[in-house]
Amino acid sequence: MDLSILPIIPIVLLVACVIGLAVGLLIVGQVLNPARPGAVKQMPYESGMDPIHDARRRFDVRFFLLAIAFLVFDVELLFLYPWAVAGRNDECRMMNDELPAGTLSNLAADIHHSSFYIHHSPVPRPPSPVPTTNRHMVFAGAMTFIALLVLGFVYDWRKGVFQWR
Amino acid sequence: MPPVLESLLKIAVLVGGLMTAAAYLVLVERWIAAWVQDRLGPNRVGVPLTKIRLFGLGQPVADGVKFLTKGEFTPGQVDKILYFVAPVAIFVAAMAAFAVVPLGSVVLPASWGFDGPVRLAVAPGLDVGMLYIFAVGSVAVYGVVLGGWASNNKYSFFGAVRSSAQLISYELPLGLGILGVILATGSLRLDNIIVEQARSGTWNVFVQPLGFVVFCVAAFAEAGRLPFDLPEAEQELVGGYHTEYLGVKLMLFMVSEFLHMILAAFLIVILFLGGWHFWGLTGSAEAVSWPVALLRVVVLLAKVMGVILFFMLARWSWPRFRYDQLMEVAWKVMIPWGLINVVVVATWMEYGVQLARPWNLSAAQGMAIVGWGVLLLCWLATTIIDPTASGNRPRRDLSVNDNCSE
Numbered sequence: 001m002d003l004s005i006l007p008i009i010p011i012v013l014l015v016a017c018v019i020g021l022a023v024g025l026l027i028v029g030q031v032l033n034p035a036r037p038g039a040v041k042q043m044p045y046e047s048g049m050d051p052i053h054d055a056r057r058r059f060d061v062r063f064f065l066l067a068i069a070f071l072v073f074d075v076e077l078l079f080l081y082p083w084a085v086a087g088r089n090d091e092c093r094m095m096n097d098e099l100p101a102g103t104l105s106n107l108a109a110d111i112h113h114s115s116f117y118i119h120h121s122p123v124p125r126p127p128s129p130v131p132t133t134n135r136h137m138v139f140a141g142a143m144t145f146i147a148l149l150v151l152g153f154v155y156d157w158r159k160g161v162f163q164w165r
Numbered sequence: 166m167p168p169v170l171e172s173l174l175k176i177a178v179l180v181g182g183l184m185t186a187a188a189y190l191v192l193v194e195r196w197i198a199a200w201v202q203d204r205l206g207p208n209r210v211g212v213p214l215t216k217i218r219l220f221g222l223g224q225p226v227a228d229g230v231k232f233l234t235k236g237e238f239t240p241g242q243v244d245k246i247l248y249f250v251a252p253v254a255i256f257v258a259a260m261a262a263f264a265v266v267p268l269g270s271v272v273l274p275a276s277w278g279f280d281g282p283v284r285l286a287v288a289p290g291l292d293v294g295m296l297y298i299f300a301v302g303s304v305a306v307y308g309v310v311l312g313g314w315a316s317n318n319k320y321s322f323f324g325a326v327r328s329s330a331q332l333i334s335y336e337l338p339l340g341l342g343i344l345g346v347i348l349a350t351g352s353l354r355l356d357n358i359i360v361e362q363a364r365s366g367t368w369n370v371f372v373q374p375l376g377f378v379v380f381c382v383a384a385f386a387e388a389g390r391l392p393f394d395l396p397e398a399e400q401e402l403v404g405g406y407h408t409e410y411l412g413v414k415l416m417l418f419m420v421s422e423f424l425h426m427i428l429a430a431f432l433i434v435i436l437f438l439g440g441w442h443f444w445g446l447t448g449s450a451e452a453v454s455w456p457v458a459l460l461r462v463v464v465l466l467a468k469v470m471g472v473i474l475f476f477m478l479a480r481w482s483w484p485r486f487r488y489d490q491l492m493e494v495a496w497k498v499m500i501p502w503g504l505i506n507v508v509v510v511a512t513w514m515e516y517g518v519q520l521a522r523p524w525n526l527s528a529a530q531g532m533a534i535v536g537w538g539v540l541l542l543c544w545l546a547t548t549i550i551d552p553t554a555s556g557n558r559p560r561r562d563l564s565v566n567d568n569c570s571e
Contacts, residue, residue: 032233046403063334143508153501
């Protein structure tokens with residue numbers, strides 16, 4: 001079995017081993033020390049007071065809006081990772097910096113052959129005589145994306161989402 | 166040696182080493198606490214059945230035996246299944262994140278049954294290392310929330326609610342801090358990030374200090390260390406989400422907490438402090454024979470130990486944040502700083518060579534100057550505006566007499 005093809009196998013092994021270790025420790029604990037329950041031991045510990053009711057009540061979770069904002073920003077952040085990786089690989093570094101900004105007609109073709117996919121595909125793209133993507137366009141696109149992110153962030157801030165109430 | 170056997174060997178070394186490290190870091194932490202508070206600390210337990218004290222080095226073993234021989238009862242009010250799932254989940258997630266962390270560089274074969282070069286990580290071939298650590302790290306939130314909810318105790322529940330808000334809030338600055346490093350390296354693999362720093366001889370902390378600050382603060386918060394240990398604020402919440410846990414289950418929670426700290430220290434060292442690289446000592450080749458490789462492992466672990474000591478000193482140096490301040494530091498300070506860092510680094514990576522040329526600087530020198538300048542500006546702007554103080558001042562539009570007129 002060649003692990004370089006499936007790099008996930010060692011992780012599966014590790015997780016299996018660790019689950020085994022944790023469950024084994026729990027079982028050892030249970031075997032070494034059988035439970036000796038008592039009426040007071042069975043109560044929830046609330047600083048020695050008798051609990052008034054259990055914890056399964058409605059509770060005002062105040063950071064509800066924060067959780068939604070987190071979801072939005074985290075997913076948007078995730079979109080920046082492919083750009084951060086692909087913007088620095090060899091294919092992208094070879095792009096011509098001095099290309100005038102007017103050559104945008106090939107942009108649609110480039111989205112299809114974007115360097116991110118090319119880099120990871122086993123078959124190399126045949127070398128094209130003229131670089132088809134303008135680096136400045138990629139950078140401007142990423143900056144526009146970040147600007148939209150900041151816009152949403154400022155809107156949330158002004159709306160008081162981050163204000164603890 | 167068959168690859169699966171090699172993996173199992175690495176897993177055994179990793180799990181054994183981490184469990185031992187977590188146990189002994191508890192002792193180190195107690196020593197440091199004693200040193201800070203000017204007392205002796207644990208120095209009694211040594212070799213059992215003798216009078217040899219050995220500076221208290223037997224303490225972790227004694228603690229482990231005590232955890233294992235604690236009466237294992239389950240409180241009556243808990244959710245029986247989730248109560249046991251929670252510690253296992255958090256422990257497995259904490260341990261699994263180490264699968265892609267390189268513990269050294271690539272070692273050329275020394276013919277002890279290895280055919281090819283040995284990579285000192287359990288899963289070296291994974292291209293998405295950083296994303297994997299993020300994904301697995303997020304599972305820790307499940308352990309905390311499950312533990313707090315299954316306990317059916319109000320203290321546990323409040324601890325879990327606080328903790329989930331804190332962990333998700335600080336995940337954003339964590340991601341933003343890393344994004345700058347990935348922009349500079351162009352790879353999500355941790356060993357590539359180290360090699361890039363070793364090759365250029367410039368650690369990322371020198372050129373991206375703002376990202377370093379953001380990442381450090383977020384890593385402290387994700388590890389739940391003291392300035393940010395709201396999830397288990399003892400004085401308010403008894404034990405936080407593990408109030409109702411005891412024995413082995415409590416031990417799993419405690420070990421995971423230390424594993425989170427070790428992971429945070431490893432990430433800080435690998436992403437920003439150059440990993441195994443040290444000038445004039447370790448060289449910068451990607452693969453080396455075993456004497457140099459051993460030196461690199463020592464350098465890496467020494468740096469990690471230094472960061473962990475910093476974590477522990479920080480714990481005994483700062484008071485805990487108030488909860489609203491904690492959230493505001495995340496959302497109103499750290500995320501704007503992280504966004505500024507990303508924009509600055511991206512701009513410099515794109516146009517740095519042209520921008521630095523008129524001043525006869527190299528791109529790295531220019532980046533360092535710009536980075537420290539931006540850090541200074543951000544710090545000045547934040548101290549002047551200070552959202553954590555100005556955002557929740559008492560309301561001036563109400564007259565004082567309205568509140569106490571009764």
